[in-house]
Amino acid sequence: MADVDQQKAISVGEEFDVTAIRLNDNGDGVAICNGMTVFIPFLLVGEDARIRITSVEKRFARGQVVERRTASLDRQDAPCPVFGECGGCQVQHMLYEAQTIWKEGRIRRIAERLGLDADAVVRPIIGSHTPFRYRNQVQMPVRYNADEKRVEMGFFAAETHAMAVTDSCHLISETMQSTLVRACRFLTSIGPAAADVHHIVLRESATHAEQMIVFCTANGDDEFARTLARFHAPSVKTVAITVQPRPTGPIWGRTVNVQKGDGYLMERMGGRRFRVSPRSFLQVQTGMADRMYQVVLQQAQVSSEDVVIDAYCGIGTLTLLLASHARRVVGVEEIAQAIEDARENAELNRIENAEFHGARVEEWLPKWIESGGQPDVIVFDPPRKGIDRAALDAAIAAHIPRIVYVSCNPATLQRDLAILLDAGYRVKEMQPFDMFPQTEHVECVVATHYVGVTT
Ligand SMILES: C[S@@+](CC[C@H](N)C(=O)[O-])C[C@H]1O[C@@H](n2cnc3c(N)ncnc32)[C@H](O)[C@@H]1O
Structure with a gap:
């Protein structure tokens, strides 16, 4: 009933004077009009504006700024002439430091919503040295x-x-x-x-x-x-x-x-050389990826006896860095050209304890575990849709001691961590990175370990 009332309370074309009270996860300002939540692109927290409602959904509405009357101290002039028109950047109007504070806050809120143990650490975000001109x-x-x-x-x-x-x-x-x-x-x-x-x-x-x-x-x-x-x-x-x-x-x-x-192109990361073909994935900011891989290595705590799986391995960047510390590393990736690159990269760097499988993680991992494979560590670095449930279930059923999750989407990260926590995993550390300055995106590396379910 409340939803019906809310729908009636606000309509497309109506104008309101508002103050943005927070940002949503897309970087839009959030205001309340007649009791309804309204998302307003390019309005920063504390800014007053006249807005017009552009669409009304069941639980929220969208609006656009007709006239902004105040400017937040976090505001800057966006350097791009098509900012606001182009869908690529969402927060170029925000000072870079404010962007990183906002992104770190989103990861901290995930930790709160999941009710992590008091000893789980959310580290300060690692920002980019180059907030512009960083994409490769x-x-x-x-x-x-x-x-x-x-x-x-x-x-x-x-x-x-x-x-x-x-x-x-x-x-x-x-x-x-x-x-x-x-x-x-x-x-x-x-x-x-x-x-x-x-x-x-x-x-x-x-x-x-x-x-x-x-x-x-x-x-x-x-x-x-x-x-x-x-x-x-x-x-x-x-x-x-x-x-x-x-x-x-x-x-x-x-x-x-x-x-x-x-x-192909050649890149150097973590002291290793990598070839990358047109169709293969590469993190968009090379220097930041390098730093992120070092954190993954730290969190994975791999020892020379360990078997490690690098799930969603791309051209084998992480796989080959992990290989220096492990007994055996197995990379899995669905794009054939990336797997070819990964095998070439192993040869190029003279690494003999890494092997690669061209397959979907959700199909390969359950079978591999069923056939007796027992990894000590899994690194999951999935695309934005997160870890496929079949892959997560296989890892959980095998009680893999340590899982490191490299995420580029806080929403699917929260969903997948909730499943891991229910299954007896504990989060040790969350390290956010700003891999994508000027955009809404935030990357995060999360260390988890298996402690078992207490009944
Ligand atoms: C975020 S990238 C990570 C790549 C690599 N870890 C890196 O840092 O360069 C995700 C990778 O997963 C691959 N991928 C997407 N869905 C997959 C699936 N279901 N099974 C296996 N690989 C998949 C993509 O092709 C891409 O290379």
């Missing part, structure tokens, strides 16, 4: 503007495919930016046929002066591929294409065809 990769939508006969690039607005056209992104390096501008000029020179190219994926090595570009195109003709292979920029060592007919949704086709160069 970008997926840039591009389109052919038939009126102006040129290819333009930009980013999609949040939850839409409307493009915010821009030549610059403050999260990537200036060299990456100039390669993208050059790529658009090159595509323009092809003429209307360039309309088939809908994305450019660009990666840059943080430790080697090289870039790799992938054109995502709806046109799979050899002739067109040869045309795209003519692209040249000073740092670009590899040019590849992937054929994906749909310009929206997943950008990768079934294969990635290397047209020029070796087909």
Whole structure:
């Protein structure tokens, strides 16, 4: 009944004078209007504004600022000209220190909601030395503007495919930016046929002066591929294409065809060398990933007798760092190209106690444990959707002594930790990282250990 009353209490188009009382997990200001929670993008805590209601859901509404009347001390001018239009950054209007305080607070609230033991430590967030120009990769939508006969690039607005056209992104390096501008000029020179190219994926090595570009195109003709292979920029060592007919949704086709160069970039982390192919995952901020891996090593407390599983291992970065401390390490990853990279990386670094399996963790882990595998430690580093329940259940049933959880999504982290706590695990330490400055995202490494269920 209360919900029905709330719905009636507020309607689209209505205006209110509000003060934001806190931020939600997306970085939107939160205010209460006629008893209903309203989320207002780009309004900071304590700021007064006139707002207009833009949508009303069952339990909350959304609004937009009509006029902001005060400015928080945490406010800064966003340097990006399309901030607010582009869906990539949510909190560029917030001073960097305030961003990190907000992110750390979100992890502390998870610890409170889970009711962690008093001896569980939530460490202060490790912030980024470079709050801008930190990304080593970008997926840039591009389109052919038939009126102006040129290819333009930009980013999609949040939850839409409307493009915010821009030549610059403050999260990537200036060299990456100039390669993208050059790529658009090159595509323009092809003429209307360039309309088939809908994305450019660009990666840059943080430790080697090289870039790799992938054109995502709806046109799979050899002739067109040869045309795209003519692209040249000073740092670009590899040019590849992937054929994906749909310009929206997943950008990768079934294969990635290397047209020029070796087909991979080299990176250095934790004193090891890694090759990374176009389709393989790499943490977006190389220096921060390096620091995060050191924390994982510390939390995992691996000894020379231990068998360790690195679940969701990508190109084997963590696997090969763990290998130096363990008897045996097993990496599992579903992307075939990443597993090939991981095996190459083991050879490149002369590591002989690491093995890799190309499989889904939720399918591989239960079978491996059932066949007698008994790891001492599992490191889970899943995508945003968190650990698949079948994988978590298999680890729980085997009472793996230590589980280290590397999370990029606080919501699924909280969900999965609740399951582990119920099953007899205890959280020892949570270490948040700001891997993604200017965005809502927060990374966190959590050490857990098995103590058993007390009845
Ligand atoms: C967050 S990344 C972590 C990669 C690696 N630990 C690193 O730091 O570079 C998650 C990885 O899991 C892989 N992945 C996603 N779902 C998977 C699944 N169900 N089974 C196995 N791997 C999966 C992705 O391809 C990606 O490489």
